[in-house]
Amino acid sequence: MKKFIIFLLTGFIFLAYGNEIIIKDPWIRAVPPSSKNTALFMTIVNKSDKQDTLISVKTDIAKIVMIHKTVEENGIMKMKHVDSLSIPPHSEVKLKPGGLHIMIMGLKRPIKEGEEVKINLFFKNSGNIEILAPVLRR
Amino acid sequence: MKKLIFIFVLLIFSFSYAYQFYGIPYLQQVNDFSLINQDGKKIKFSDFKGKYLLVFFGYTYCPDVCPTSMLRISDVLDELGDYKKYVKVLFISVDPERDTPKALKKFISFYDKTGKYIVGLTGKPEDIKKVAKQFRAFYQKVPVKNKEVGYLVDHSAYIYLVDPKGIIRMIYRPDNDDPKRIAEDIKQIIKMFGTGE
Numbered sequence: 001m002k003k004f005i006i007f008l009l010t011g012f013i014f015l016a017y018g019n020e021i022i023i024k025d026p027w028i029r030a031v032p033p034s035s036k037n038t039a040l041f042m043t044i045v046n047k048s049d050k051q052d053t054l055i056s057v058k059t060d061i062a063k064i065v066m067i068h069k070t071v072e073e074n075g076i077m078k079m080k081h082v083d084s085l086s087i088p089p090h091s092e093v094k095l096k097p098g099g100l101h102i103m104i105m106g107l108k109r110p111i112k113e114g115e116e117v118k119i120n121l122f123f124k125n126s127g128n129i130e131i132l133a134p135v136l137r138r
Numbered sequence: 139m140k141k142l143i144f145i146f147v148l149l150i151f152s153f154s155y156a157y158q159f160y161g162i163p164y165l166q167q168v169n170d171f172s173l174i175n176q177d178g179k180k181i182k183f184s185d186f187k188g189k190y191l192l193v194f195f196g197y198t199y200c201p202d203v204c205p206t207s208m209l210r211i212s213d214v215l216d217e218l219g220d221y222k223k224y225v226k227v228l229f230i231s232v233d234p235e236r237d238t239p240k241a242l243k244k245f246i247s248f249y250d251k252t253g254k255y256i257v258g259l260t261g262k263p264e265d266i267k268k269v270a271k272q273f274r275a276f277y278q279k280v281p282v283k284n285k286e287v288g289y290l291v292d293h294s295a296y297i298y299l300v301d302p303k304g305i306i307r308m309i310y311r312p313d314n315d316d317p318k319r320i321a322e323d324i325k326q327i328i329k330m331f332g333t334g335e
Contacts, residue, residue: 029205029206031248032244032245032249033244033248034198034244034245035198035199036199037199037201039205063286064286068201072312075295076276076292076294077294077295078292079201079280079292097202098206098313103202105201105282105284105287106286137209138209
């Protein structure tokens with residue numbers, strides 16, 4: 001019985017650690033009230049021993065949310081669609097202006113500087129992670 | 139004319155010893171053109187003679203690059219302090235089909251609440267094309283699967299510094315966008331070549 005409890009406990013600990021995705025400093029860029037598009041930036045930290053993958057992102061404020069990467073080619077800024085985003089174990093991936101970002105397209109209403117927007121991030125292992133991202137002018 | 143260019147280049151290089159420019163030195167006369175401003179009025183490039191200009195090509199639907207650059211430009215204006223009055227910003231649309239004067243007005247007022255410093259320019263697609271060619275600016279529509287978004291526009295994202303005579307003096311690459319340093323360049327150039335007034 002003791003063995004079984006220990007086995008169960010280690011299993012739980014393993015599970016808890018296995019899902020350890022932390023979202024640091026999420027923010028949405030404040031854009032003019034007339035703008036239909038904006039972007040979400042953040043740092044995704046994977047503290048677990050397993051690779052995790054960001055599969056999709058959802059928010060109520062926009063019609064479409066996609067993972068994108070801005071790439072510079074000979075001075076031309078190009079948008080590349082990324083199907084999913086892998087976060088290797090014990091590492092972090094930074095989403096920042098001019099690089100990887102979550103593109104929020106077709107805003108249903110204007111977003112205001114200072115407001116917090118609910119975002120759902122869906123990871124392959126960790127499942128749904130809900131965050132509040134402030135709208136910042138930066 | 140060649141002699142004149144040589145002297146200008148020499149001047150820039152000799153001053154560079156005293157002050158290291160942040161931008162990439164450039165020298166090119168921009169020929170006059172006319173486009174439509176945010177109030178729907180026809181406006182000529184030569185109407186801005188006498189002012190230092192920061193020129194940027196972008197579009198109001200732009201999700202990442204243009205908002206970043208426009209915020210930096212807005213910060214440059216703040217950093218300029220007393221020198222701000224010698225400078226205007228031209229935001230030239232590379233998406234004239236969607237960027238109506240009204241849309242431009244709403245867009246630029248977010249980055250310049252006073253409405254005094256940033257000018258939005260749009261026009262016929264063929265006119266925009268000619269202007270972009272002069273600045274060697276590139277843009278291309280990229281369709282997006284979702285019909286509601288329609289398309290995005292890949293584009294070059296340089297900030298051009300034009301002097302009061304309509305000559306491009308400096309270029310800033312997208313990763314060269316420190317507002318303090320761009321403002322310092324502008325101050326130095328104004329000190330060298332005068333206010334233009």
